[in-house]
Amino acid sequence: CGVFGLYSPEPADLAWLTYLGLFALQHRGQEAAGMCVSDGERFHVDKDLGLVTQVFDERRLDGLRLPNARVSIGHVRYSTTGSNLRFNSQPLTTRTNKGILGLAHNGNFVNAREVRNGMLMEGALFQTTNDSEVMLNLIARESHMDLVEATASAMKELKGGYACVLMSRTQLLGFRDPHGVRPLVIGQRPGADGHVGAWVLASEPCALYAVGARLVRDVQPGELVWMDRDGMHSLMVEPKRPTPCSFEWIYFARSDGALDGVDIHESRIRMGEQLAREKPVEADIVVPVPDSGIGAAIGYARQSGIPFDYGLYKNPYAGRTFIAPTQEARELKVKMKLSPTSAVRGRRVILVDDSIVRGTTSRQIVNLLRDAGATEVHFRVSSPPITHPCFYGIDTAARKELVASTHSVEEIRELIGADTLAFISERGLRQAIGGQGLCGACFTGEYPAGTPLLNDVDKLA
Ligand code: 5GP
Ligand code: SF4
Ligand code: MG
Incomplete structure (x- = not known):
């Protein structure tokens, strides 16, 4: 799969930029595409089976456009777990005491089934067969923590290879599993006259370039980054020996970029x-x-x-x-x-x-x-x-x-x-x-x- 996210300190056409980012990541998944956009109050979601260009025609993009949009995430899906069904497409959204949240993920949690079963015993409800819902429910469950703390805690509980983008109405978060098996990069767009430009998160650098951003750096294995009004922040949650997926270089990633410092x-x-x-x-x-x-x-x-x-x-x-x-x-x-x-x-x-x-x-x-x-x-x-x-x-x-x-x-x-x-x-x-x-x-x-x-x-x- 491919994931993409934007946090813009200034209002911007995030639906369109997210579309461009997802289009650049199309090679990472062709079964479904989706995005969420928020202006701090409203929270729009649209997703469907098909290619990015098939899912998002002008009409559907218009439905996602918010004049004061600040945060967005997007996803292109290539099914591994959870079958090829519309309700399994991403981003997944849920209402929590931290407000509405959207999550898009690439990779697999190897202990998702156990964690899910444990939560079912405690009375949690699941609507999809998708791994991401387990992550989202884990974050929602920690009602006494703020979003960053709750996400860090969920990262510690789930094992496997994953890279995710998560958004609330006011924050964009991105995180990579402790071994950095799946890739995630950080970019920044130039800001208009002296203003700070938008922050971008993406599975690969090609999606940064697609929205006019430059590569800042890779998210580190086990690192959680978040972007909000005060800029970019980082927390090393659980770094372990880095073992990024060799298949990204062999086959999966587009050849016009570098991951973890190694040109594809x-x-x-x-x-x-x-x-x-x-x-x-x-x-x-x-x-x-x-x-x-x-x-x-x-x-x-x-x-x-x-x-x-x-x-x-x-x-x-x-x-x-x-x-x-x-x-x-x-x-x-x-x-x-x-x-x-x-x-x-x-x-x-x-x-x-x-x-x-x-x-x-x-x-x-x-x-x-x-x-x-x-x-x-x-x-x-x-x-x-x-x-x-x-x-x-x-x-x-x-x-x-x-x-x-x-x-x-x-x-x-x-x-x-x-x-x-x-x-x-x-x-x-x-x-x-x-x-x-x-x-x-x-x-x-x-x-x-x-x-x-x-x-x-x-x-x-
Ligand atoms: P095969 O001969 O094994 O059927 O197909 C090999 C070719 O298809 C390679 O060119 C490879 O790029 C691609 N390919 C086919 N199936 C898969 C798959 O499931 N995963 C990956 N990574 N590549 C595949
Ligand atoms: Fe999966 Fe092979 Fe990549 Fe490891 S190297 S993450 S097993 S595809
Ligand atoms: Mg091939």
Whole structure:
């Protein structure tokens, strides 16, 4: 998912700015979009299934516009827990003794089920199957605390990988789990003649730039920040060893930015270079699977000296295939999205992609290239084999669907029909990304932010 938030000391068209921010984050979730806007008194919410541009037409944006708007949050959804239903879309809102609150979250709480069950026993009510409602109820429950204290207390109770934005009528809050598994960045817009500009929170820097803000810094692992009339404030609630999700660099994040100080595009090029060093092969051209394989293919070509070429055309109107919820839908989408160019005819092709999850897309693509006359197809992958499910918000599917959890590399090669198949090593990946620490649980099975006790156990099976 993608989250976005604004606090503006001066009145601004926050509905429109939030729309722009969400549009920039569309790649993080295509199932639903929503936002809340407040002017200190009124609190407007609108959300629905669909893309940002589908949900928010002019009429619906007008319904969210407040002349004196000060605070807003937004969300684009990619369902992991809670099914693809309208009542599960975000932001989620609730009335509390701290006034009305809106919450948008990215990630998963691994102990949400236990916390929810505990609260049900105490008489709490839940309206959705969404994890965020547990967070919101925890905050609401601490009626003797102010919003910042209550949020800090909820952060201590919930485990997992998450990044959230939360708003009241007068405050914007943002927080990141103790390990910083999911990303969140802080930005600021320039203020009009000497005034303080609006504060912005977003999953990725691209959404800051979309609203004319500059990157101030990343929210730190375990940090809670809040913005109000007096500016920006910060509280380190529960910092632990930072292990941001390596998949943000491999695949998820847009390439026009940096997270935790590491540039996304450059890191993908380094992954490709590393892959070429580790798994060289003789061939005529290096072809990326667009878009997610482009950075690594550039790196592979650079390091190997084999020319990069566009062997696959991607229909620019097609979205991300993995977001399609069923296998059939994903296969149809590959056909709608990719077709081979003449570059591959009569050539030995090194095909570079960011990951193999189920293996089905990869098989289709290898077939496409062979049908188009490629004489050899050597598949190179810029992430290690994905053998374990993600419990922190990336939908890499249940364990039994992960082809690498049940097949050896040689078996996968045969399944996808490639001449050779090789993955980057885990060490090589860590080197290519750099930084302090990384979550690589889907490659190693070592989960830095814990695993679920009760829910999702079938995912592990
Ligand atoms: P596969 O061959 O495993 O079906 O698909 C691999 C390709 O699809 C890669 O290009 C990857 O970017 C994308 N992909 C497909 N499904 C998923 C998914 O569930 N999660 C992620 N992160 N990427 C996926
Ligand atoms: Fe990212 Fe994998 Fe960790 Fe999930 S398990 S947070 S996808 S590195
Ligand atoms: Mg891809």
